[in-house]
Amino acid sequence: xxxxxxxxxxxxxxxxxxxxxxxxxxxxxxxxxxxxxxxxxxxxxxxxxxxxxxxxxxxxxxxxxxxxxxxxxxxxxxxxxxxxxxxxxxxxxxxxxxxxxxxxxxxxxxxxxxxxxxxxxxxxxxxxxxxxxxxxxxxxxxxxxxxxxxxxxxxxxxxxxxxxxxxxxxxxx
Amino acid sequence: xxxxxxxxxxxxxxxxxxxxxxxxxxxxxxxxxxxxxxxxxxxxxxxxxxxxxxxxxxxxxxxxxxxxxxxxxxxxxxxxxxxxxxxxxxxxxxxxxxxxxxxxxxxxxxxxxxxxxxxxxxxxxxxxxxxxxxxxxxxxxxxxxxxxxxxxxxxxxxxxxxxxxxxxxxxxxxxxxxxxxxxxxxxxxxxxxxxxxxxxxxxxxxxxxxxxxxxxxxxxxxxxxxxxxxxxxxxxxxxxxxxxxxxxxxxxxxxxxxxxxxxxxxxxxxxxxxxxxxxxxxxxxxxxxxxxxxxxxxxxxxxxxxxxxxxxxxxxxxxxxxxxxxxxxxxxxxxxxxxxxxxxxxxxxxxxxxxxxxxxxxxxxxxxxxxxxxxxxxxxxxxxxxxxxxxxxxxxxxxxxxxxxxxxxxxxxxxxxxxxxxxxxxxxxxxxxxxxxxxxxxxxxxxxxxxxxxxxxxxxxxxxxxxxxxxxxxxxxxxxxxxxxxxxxxxxxxxxxxxxxxxxxxxxxxxxxxxxxxxxxxxxxxxxxxxxxxxxxxxxxxxxxxxxxxxxxxxxxxxxxxxxxxxxxxxxxxxxxxxxxxxxxxxxxxxxxxxxxxx
Numbered sequence: 167x168x169x170x171x172x173x174x175x176x177x178x179x180x181x182x183x184x185x186x187x188x189x190x191x192x193x194x195x196x197x198x199x200x201x202x203x204x205x206x207x208x209x210x211x212x213x214x215x216x217x218x219x220x221x222x223x224x225x226x227x228x229x230x231x232x233x234x235x236x237x238x239x240x241x242x243x244x245x246x247x248x249x250x251x252x253x254x255x256x257x258x259x260x261x262x263x264x265x266x267x268x269x270x271x272x273x274x275x276x277x278x279x280x281x282x283x284x285x286x287x288x289x290x291x292x293x294x295x296x297x298x299x300x301x302x303x304x305x306x307x308x309x310x311x312x313x314x315x316x317x318x319x320x321x322x323x324x325x326x327x328x329x330x331x332x333x334x335x336x337x338x339x
Numbered sequence: 340x341x342x343x344x345x346x347x348x349x350x351x352x353x354x355x356x357x358x359x360x361x362x363x364x365x366x367x368x369x370x371x372x373x374x375x376x377x378x379x380x381x382x383x384x385x386x387x388x389x390x391x392x393x394x395x396x397x398x399x400x401x402x403x404x405x406x407x408x409x410x411x412x413x414x415x416x417x418x419x420x421x422x423x424x425x426x427x428x429x430x431x432x433x434x435x436x437x438x439x440x441x442x443x444x445x446x447x448x449x450x451x452x453x454x455x456x457x458x459x460x461x462x463x464x465x466x467x468x469x470x471x472x473x474x475x476x477x478x479x480x481x482x483x484x485x486x487x488x489x490x491x492x493x494x495x496x497x498x499x500x501x502x503x504x505x506x507x508x509x510x511x512x513x514x515x516x517x518x519x520x521x522x523x524x525x526x527x528x529x530x531x532x533x534x535x536x537x538x539x540x541x542x543x544x545x546x547x548x549x550x551x552x553x554x555x556x557x558x559x560x561x562x563x564x565x566x567x568x569x570x571x572x573x574x575x576x577x578x579x580x581x582x583x584x585x586x587x588x589x590x591x592x593x594x595x596x597x598x599x600x601x602x603x604x605x606x607x608x609x610x611x612x613x614x615x616x617x618x619x620x621x622x623x624x625x626x627x628x629x630x631x632x633x634x635x636x637x638x639x640x641x642x643x644x645x646x647x648x649x650x651x652x653x654x655x656x657x658x659x660x661x662x663x664x665x666x667x668x669x670x671x672x673x674x675x676x677x678x679x680x681x682x683x684x685x686x687x688x689x690x691x692x693x694x695x696x697x698x699x700x701x702x703x704x705x706x707x708x709x710x711x712x713x714x715x716x717x718x719x720x721x722x723x724x725x726x727x728x729x730x731x732x733x734x735x736x737x738x739x740x741x742x743x744x745x746x747x748x749x750x751x752x753x754x755x756x757x758x759x760x761x762x763x764x765x766x767x768x769x770x771x772x773x774x775x776x777x778x779x780x781x782x783x784x785x786x787x788x789x790x791x792x793x794x795x796x797x798x799x800x801x802x803x804x805x806x807x808x809x810x811x812x813x814x815x816x817x818x819x820x821x822x823x824x825x826x827x828x829x830x831x832x833x834x835x836x837x838x839x840x841x842x843x844x845x846x847x848x849x850x851x852x853x854x855x856x857x858x859x860x861x862x863x864x865x866x867x868x869x870x871x872x873x874x875x876x877x878x879x880x881x882x883x884x885x886x887x888x889x890x891x892x893x894x895x896x897x898x899x900x901x902x903x904x905x906x907x908x909x910x911x912x913x914x915x916x917x918x919x920x921x922x923x924x925x926x927x928x929x930x931x932x933x934x935x936x937x938x
Binding site: 183184187188191192195199230233234237238240241242243244245246 | 470471474475478479480482484499503504531532533534536657658659661662663666
């Protein structure tokens with residue numbers, strides 16, 4: 167996201183959709199079919215009945231392309247609401263990562279010291295490995311993963327970004 | 340959304356099969372005719388069709404033709420066209436038609452059979468992932484997995500197909516859903532949980548548009564197919580608006596008929612094969628009002644040279660069409676009828692006077708462009724010029740005064756039809772604009788003739804395109820549909836040959852129509868009448884005879900083989916770089932590889 171070409175901007179877009187068969191395929195097909203970028207995409211049901219899902223898409227493009235992406239998303243039949251969090255005001259972005267690091271001896275202490283500094287938690291341990299859980303924005307996770315690489319990074323699993331606007335207003339208001 | 344609470348409880352009694360629910364829902368949505376082809380997965384629906392009389396089934400010869408026929412039906416009536424095909428190959432054959440309907444915003448519902456729910460995903464016989472395959476080719480699609488959803492999905496599909504920007508909707512129907520009992524609920528007031536397209540324009544946007552437009556010195560109205568989709572009233576309002584404002588009006592290929600062709604304020608079609616005056620007026624205007632068109636690449640030419648000095652007002656029912664290719668100054672989201680009605684009101688309310696002097700000067704400029712007479716051709720020898728064939732067809736049908744509908748295939752003949760056949764009403768011109776589907780015209784004409792049994796329906800065709808759905812001659816015979824197929828036969832895929840001539844050094848790679856059938860005998864073998872015009876002396880007689888015969892006719896018009904379609908804006912060029920005719924082909928010498936990559 168940091169190496170955007172001239173005139174491009176990143177956008178975090180929240181989409182509320184009917185939780186029906188094929189809806190995710192519609193959204194993804196729209197991006198691939200029209201040549202838009204997807205940097206990350208997350209989805210899960212968010213209402214009490216499980217009928218509405220929220221999709222968070224991080225994408226990039228020129229202003230005209232981002233506007234087009236929003237208009238194209240909005241005209242999908244099962245889409246309730248499209249919200250461009252990036253331009254609509256301050257918002258929070260979080261991502262969860264599970265990171266497996268392998269090592270023995272002194273490097274284990276190094277892993278724990280760095281994990282503490284980054285507020286990562288140990289959620290699994292063996293005599294030769296840790297699984298660490300951390301949340302934060304993408305840059306923080308990138309930085310931590312980069313630190314783990316020389317020590318013995320074995321595997322990373324990341325959720326992609328979820329995001330929400332700050333303040334009292336809900337997305338449907 | 341409140342179907343469950345409003346429907347009478349008695350309808351929950353499980354007395355109907357899924358297939359019967361399908362037919363009942365079609366009937367309740369006003370369907371009188373469906374175009375289809377049977378197969379294993381849809382046998383329950385065909386059995387239900389057999390046992391009722393409310394809905395007429397037209398048996399086509401290929402599923403693609405069923406969709407085009409439904410498109411012709413829909414575009415000539417404003418109603419939803421309905422298609423019924425079986426699973427697997429039935430559905431895949433329909434895909435071209437569905438995408439055609441999507442690109443041209445035609446309301447179509449396509450019912451596809453599917454293997455029973457418990458076999459889905461098993462590679463069962465004639466199984467296809469129909470919703471997966473048709474997702475990018477439809478406005479929306481459904482796979483009905485529960486009987487209790489069936490009636491709701493059927494009603495919802497009609498709402499989705501015809502509301503907002505219309506388009507095709509597929510309903511995939513597993514065979515067990517068709518056989519099992521299903522509850523029927525009547526359609527309730529149309530309100531969809533998530534899909535509620537905006538039709539009424541924003542009042543401020545309308546005022547801004549009028550303020551800009553009224554002060555224009557070189558204005559132009561650029562009207563497209565959205566005006567047709569908004570119903571005949573929208574075309575009436577367009578005429579009222581254009582006459583009231585004294586402005587020039589041009590049409591896209593899809594918009595022909597929204598403004599009368601013979602009216603002095605009409606500049607003809609714009610775009611790649613549009614008139615000189617329409618394209619130069621678009622290039623030179625200071626304010627354009629685009630109503631129901633989408634700045635398609637056939638219209639704009641090179642984008643960075645498109646109408647460089649104008650402010651642009653763009654009214655469209657689909658917000659994603661606005662600011663897609665061309666950045667506009669005043670966007671208006673709304674239905675063309677509502678927008679035009681609001682524009683007329685706001686125009687009357689805006690007290691600023693128009694600069695009549697400037698507009699008169701603009702008309703003098705336009706008249707100077709017009710005087711190049713860009714559509715002229717010389718019918719000199721005995722060999723029929725294709726332009727002349729279309730022009731005579733137009734003049735003779737107009738003289739006869741019959742209600743006339745024109746469909747086309749795709750290629751040179753299509754452009755000549757657009758240039759030389761004049762339309763003065765909407766819904767009389769059916770052509771494949773966005774997708775450019777060869778083989779569209781004959782089945783579309785079939786659908787038009789079903790909807791308008793007493794009208795004169797002519798498919799202006801090329802000898803190559805017509806062969807792509809020629810099997811539908813059988814359908815014409817079966818239902819005694821007196822469609823006229825008017826083939827401009829130049830023994831070439833003419834538009835391919837034209838591009839090869841102009842852009843690829845005259846290397847006519849695979850564009851010769853070799854081994855053509857004898858169209859007269861082909862017609863006869865399909866129980867139709869065949870006739871041929873070999874020279875100019877035959878032309879009028881053949882046209883008159885063709886029209887007089889109350890049977891399907893193929894008229895094989897042998898035309899000049901080397902004629903090209905002009906004017907032409909070469910690919911990658913700007914509007915003011917158009918080529919007017921032969922002798923000016925040097926104008927394409929400057930087409931770069933960058934231009935050549937454009938289709």
